[in-house]
Amino acid sequence: MNIMNDQKMILAQALLDGDTPSWGQPQRQAARERFLKLGAPMRRDEYWRYTDPSKFNQPLAPIEAAVVDPEVGDSGFGETEALTLVFVNGRLRSDLSDAIDIPGLEVTRLADGIEGSWAAEKLGALEVAGQEPVARPYAALNAALAVDGLAIRVTGDVPKPIHFRYLAEGADRAVYVRHVIDLAPEAALTVLESGAGGERFNAVIEVDIGDKATFRRKRLQNEAGADQVITHLFARLGEESALRSFTLTGVAGASKLVRNEAMIWLEGDEGSAHIAGGVMGDAKAHLDNTVFIVHDALNCESRQVFKNVLADEARGVFQGKILVKEGAQKTDGYQISQSVLLGERAEFDVKPELEIYADDVACSHGSTSGALDETAMFYLRSRGVSQDVAERLLVEAFIEEAIQEIDEEGPQAEALREAMRGHVAAWMSDRTT
Amino acid sequence: MLTIKNLHARLEEEPDTVILKGVDLEVPTGQVHAIMGPNGSGKSTMSYVLSGRDGYEVTDGAADLDGDDILEMEPDERAAAGLFLAFQYPVEIPGVGNMTFLREAVNAQRKARDQEEMSAAGFLKLVRAEAAKLEISPEMLKRFVNVGFSGGEKKRNEILQMAVLQPKMCILDETDSGLDVDAMKLVAEGVNALRSPDRSFLVITHYQRLLDYIKPDVVHIMAGGRIVESGGPDLALKVENEGYSDILKKSAA
Ligand SMILES: Nc1ncnc2c1ncn2[C@@H]1O[C@H](COP(=O)(O)OP(=O)(O)OP(=O)(O)O)[C@@H](O)[C@H]1O
Ligand SMILES: [Mg+2]
Numbered sequence: 263m264n265i266m267n268d269q270k271m272i273l274a275q276a277l278l279d280g281d282t283p284s285w286g287q288p289q290r291q292a293a294r295e296r297f298l299k300l301g302a303p304m305r306r307d308e309y310w311r312y313t314d315p316s317k318f319n320q321p322l323a324p325i326e327a328a329v330v331d332p333e334v335g336d337s338g339f340g341e342t343e344a345l346t347l348v349f350v351n352g353r354l355r356s357d358l359s360d361a362i363d364i365p366g367l368e369v370t371r372l373a374d375g376i377e378g379s380w381a382a383e384k385l386g387a388l389e390v391a392g393q394e395p396v397a398r399p400y401a402a403l404n405a406a407l408a409v410d411g412l413a414i415r416v417t418g419d420v421p422k423p424i425h426f427r428y429l430a431e432g433a434d435r436a437v438y439v440r441h442v443i444d445l446a447p448e449a450a451l452t453v454l455e456s457g458a459g460g461e462r463f464n465a466v467i468e469v470d471i472g473d474k475a476t477f478r479r480k481r482l483q484n485e486a487g488a489d490q491v492i493t494h495l496f497a498r499l500g501e502e503s504a505l506r507s508f509t510l511t512g513v514a515g516a517s518k519l520v521r522n523e524a525m526i527w528l529e530g531d532e533g534s535a536h537i538a539g540g541v542m543g544d545a546k547a548h549l550d551n552t553v554f555i556v557h558d559a560l561n562c563e564s565r566q567v568f569k570n571v572l573a574d575e576a577r578g579v580f581q582g583k584i585l586v587k588e589g590a591q592k593t594d595g596y597q598i599s600q601s602v603l604l605g606e607r608a609e610f611d612v613k614p615e616l617e618i619y620a621d622d623v624a625c626s627h628g629s630t631s632g633a634l635d636e637t638a639m640f641y642l643r644s645r646g647v648s649q650d651v652a653e654r655l656l657v658e659a660f661i662e663e664a665i666q667e668i669d670e671e672g673p674q675a676e677a678l679r680e681a682m683r684g685h686v687a688a689w690m691s692d693r694t695t
Numbered sequence: 696m697l698t699i700k701n702l703h704a705r706l707e708e709e710p711d712t713v714i715l716k717g718v719d720l721e722v723p724t725g726q727v728h729a730i731m732g733p734n735g736s737g738k739s740t741m742s743y744v745l746s747g748r749d750g751y752e753v754t755d756g757a758a759d760l761d762g763d764d765i766l767e768m769e770p771d772e773r774a775a776a777g778l779f780l781a782f783q784y785p786v787e788i789p790g791v792g793n794m795t796f797l798r799e800a801v802n803a804q805r806k807a808r809d810q811e812e813m814s815a816a817g818f819l820k821l822v823r824a825e826a827a828k829l830e831i832s833p834e835m836l837k838r839f840v841n842v843g844f845s846g847g848e849k850k851r852n853e854i855l856q857m858a859v860l861q862p863k864m865c866i867l868d869e870t871d872s873g874l875d876v877d878a879m880k881l882v883a884e885g886v887n888a889l890r891s892p893d894r895s896f897l898v899i900t901h902y903q904r905l906l907d908y909i910k911p912d913v914v915h916i917m918a919g920g921r922i923v924e925s926g927g928p929d930l931a932l933k934v935e936n937e938g939y940s941d942i943l944k945k946s947a948a
Binding site for chain 1: 746747748749769770771773774775779780782785786788789790791795796799800801803804807839840856860
């Protein structure tokens, strides 16, 4: 074993220290071993070239059982109607949550134990698979340390979104939460997520999307409180199924370190996966979106759209990979990442990757980065619009292309898009320069 | 009144490229002046320098509007002071709605003048009425700023903005180019409707035809970054018939 691996293991060992909940054995023990073997990420790892993980590697005390009743507050999703499930420091609080009584939707709590249930088999399966071809050690760490989360089985078309609200109480804590979701053929579910979660918030979702099923996820990462965020979405898609993920990231004035990873497998013919993000960074925020999409079936389509607005000394990172396996003919893969730099010290790093082993595919990627269009700025200002408002109008127009990736129709979807626009406008007026 | 004295300007990036070489011009309140001149003589540059576009450096001279030094102001402050430029090439802004843009502009200018914001209903009514006069359809108003507009539609959209904003000093940079005969009449009617004793116009054009509709009080000829000749409306006719060579020879002499 070389020195680097030693270091990675020592760091990993330190992160594993402390008490862990007793539920979820033997998976938990296996995850510990997996994490130790992978070791903690380090800057020298190719996958962490643009995001220094050393902050993530400093041990923080695990969270204690929540006894407090935090303010639940505004949902952040505007007029959108949803069933709310509240997590305080990673633990579900049924007393603060809506009761779930919808045919076709079965929600159980991981901390209540999963032995003998369908979830025992699924929990961790996609995370383990997702350690190849690139390691995602913090997802294994999550599997080792998760305090709670949900096992959700969907057999029908769930009419209302369910909203995971992650509230945090107390400082200097690491919070690990995970969910495993299984969508039966033709089922549909929308999940909303929001909330700071904890000083260091590590969240994992594994979702298995059955044939002709649809999973939508909309996430807000814009609440003050969490200093570091690590999230993973692992999704497997069956035939003619669809995944839609949208995340709005950005807390004005907070130098957050965020790493969002998505690992997606299109395994059934004619699947469709869209991963989108509106990213707003100011102060010394470091916001990383890393997406890996595997095409392993015929006629599948994938789409990655990331729009970054970076002010002050913020840094945005986008790593997006499309891997088209042998035989995945007629793949349509699209990727665009763009940034607007509002500050001279702001920076955007991009690593697009296409790896294609089929011959009949259409894959494209593009990236742009730069200041706001000067001609448009002048045109707006020549009509009396102030510099601030002109910037806001242009930034809103820029991010709108990500918001439009929320592609449902009807008043609920429009309410959701409108809520996102509100967050963008608020960020624009509160950001540091 | 717009007063320009000995205005010199060069490109910020290429200081050797001096474009305005001593422009002297006065447009008294209530009057319409026209500027003609060969391609590249500095007409658009002058309109950009007056409205505050980045990229130019004023090295000498002055420009004021009713006694206020506009060269010191930010572009939006100039607009609030009453200056308006109808662009030779109106800018497309994908993602920003025409109505949103107009509304922000109207309210920004009102705010700068300590006036209350316009009500949504009042604003809508005003814009619809002005748009109808210029034959701009409600559907076009819903689009993004100038996106998908034909060349002529863009020019009409400039006049719509002018009509809604009611500036006191309007500079029109080749608003007639690219317009068909009917559109030119619409634009001219739009301008004429705005003519008033407390509003002035500076109309940059290459063609006498527009001046048949918008009768100027004074016509200036710009060449080589200066006003080389001024006169009555017949100066435009002379240019139309004879071109610039005589005037240029005379001014060079
Ligand atoms: N940003 C710039 N970079 C380089 N050259 C410039 C720039 N702006 C203006 N010029 C040059 O300055 C001169 C004057 O240009 P300007 O556009 O003001 O002319 P104009 O009188 O409006 O011409 P036209 O009648 O063709 O519209 C031209 O030679 C032009 O190429
Ligand atoms: Mg010109």
